[in-house]
Amino acid sequence: MTLLDTPSDSAASAASAKRVFLRDETSAVLRVDESNIPLAETVDIDPMSTAPMIVNMGPVHPSTHGVLRLVLEMQGEQVLRSKPVIGYLHTGMEKTGEQLSFLQGTTNVTRMDYASPLFNELVFSLATEKLLNIEVPPRAQWIRTMMCELNRISSHMLFQATNGMDVGAVSMMLYGNRLREETLRILEKVTGLRMNHNYIRPGGVAVDLPDGWREDIGGLLDMLPPLLDEFDQLLTGQPIFRERLQGVGAINTEECLALGVTGPILRGTGYAWDLRRDMPYLKYDELDFDVIVGSYGDCFDRYAVRLAEARESIRIVRQCIEKMPTGDYRLQDKKVTPPPRARIDESMEALIHHFKIFTEGFKVPEGEVYVSIESPRGELGCYVVSDGGSHPHRMHIRAPSFVNLQTMPHMMQDALVADVVAIISSVDPVLGEVDR
Template structure:
């Protein structure tokens, strides 16, 4: 049966053309997007230098450039010091993690996805777990929900602190790098205490979290929260109020609201243009309904706004974490659904059935009902989505991660257009891509 009706096509073709001009008009700088293959770029590079003033130069930046945050490579077309067109080239970290996910059980899945956005691994685990739980249809005990919320907010703090460090380093405030790492290390130490690992925790799993918080965790978190505010004030002195810092960032890499929307930008990039869109507030998940916090919104869409948004998001996350400490419910830290939850260690010693159950879960995994689902959460970089298709077996038939860094990269040529090479570094830094998530 065909769903197509031919007579309907002609007015709709007109509609498409209207939409075409309207939507692309939102991107006045789209000519700055360089679309050139490697082969063609090599040919262009071999052309002789002419005396013609109009001749531009192709230059390669990265993938091993210190300010490209890993392995981002930029193909730049330069007119003197000015960037005319640019093309982000990615794929250097591509290891086929979506293909790998098809060979791992749902229990092994978080170990795989946690390695994608390595600066905020808990978010990857969370979105994967939420998607699996949505397919199975299990309820998570309140304590697990609040532990997840507290841990991801701490992770957001760590991720934004890392941004503070690299943002400073990229722009020549090298001492800032040391400060940012120093504070982030304190958060990672807490993660190590709770999960056993500094990064790639595999802590949030379908059904709850891997372990309860250790004794005395409240004091550790309170110590963290007391340590941070004076340090953030140091950042304010070192950067926010500094004329050199402001001159370097203000008005550089400006993104308009229309561009941000048309290019599917999410996260601090979108909020810097004045759109108040934060999934924690607008489409709440976990228990964000029950905590009090503000969404930080910019107004100019420049690099300084993005810096300030992230700095203040650290403060908002601290507010959420403090409320988590106060309101943390007692009870189970994982669902008591025998299907997905392995039996407790003590039961294995005394019950043969528990031992069999333990082995079944860790070798065969558990079956997830047939279906497909998309879940999105607010990661430090924007909307992190997970699309899972289950065919009813113990492994996902297809697992796709919508990486915010990957989609956000598209704005780079627009933001770099007609700027200086030195400002291109500012743009890369303020987009804050994590290449593990871009390439997956």
């Protein structure tokens, strides 16, 4: 009787955008100096005290997706205020990006969001191409679209794995990983690597699709839907799972927009905003797909949105296979792309050219540009300033996880510890991208 009927809509509708503007103690954000809070619990616990307790979650905690650290102000098991503390994986990639040429830049950015590396490469390549004012051949664009959607599937599978794990369904970790592994097998066959592919580069993609790619990807697409249906059986209809996620971590559209939140969190609130449809890039305007939206903006909606988006991606990849044109897989522009491998053996000029393009890079006209795409976590933007040289003057990645992280304190207010875990995983931050 009580296990099945929890109100899931009451909390969501009551909230308003005002709470995200608060700046004093009434805010959900615990604005304290985290350096005063010891990592190890050296503080004496007074069992009779009823004052709020400061609890440190992370940076090495099983459910913080790497190295996120949360400082929680708690009353019993209830969270009053909280603050995500980040930077434990700060890699200085934006600084390193200034040292690498535009051609080498994708090697750098692909290590940011390690759950969906191809998107990072794509956004950097798009920015560089926009600065260069070039257009890549249609086949390259289709390949990019297809590979990114495959990557989206693998990223969402990783979410399913960790989300299931975090609410206690330990087998989901393995089921999710199994699906991801199948997707990675395709990515490895095409790009040569399981992760950090450096496949999408300014001017096209690194290599053409391998022989038999149609059969491989087609086989994957045939295999995935029944396995995704198994997720439905195991989780979506599972009463305990619904209990754990429904009505938890609710946030509404106004708050999302004020906080600059994008991606499945925004769509989970019922607001259909997807850059693939609304500001199409690559070949998304020629593809037929749906934008998935939720209705309550709670953890369950975000889970459902991601699961449905994986299905949409399968649809998109199918269309990509059908529509894949023949032609060049990269721009035949001597200025940007290296000569074909076969020519290097024949021609000294080609060898020199190959050498120069990889050591010196190519000059990019002066200017600045902001390009954004829809990554599995939201709007992934790249702001590049070129001073006319072969290295970016400034390379900044607008990481969706970094901005989405700001919703956490608001979602967590008045939640229990168990909800905190569900909320972290439903935001699905990738700390490599947050900290860069």
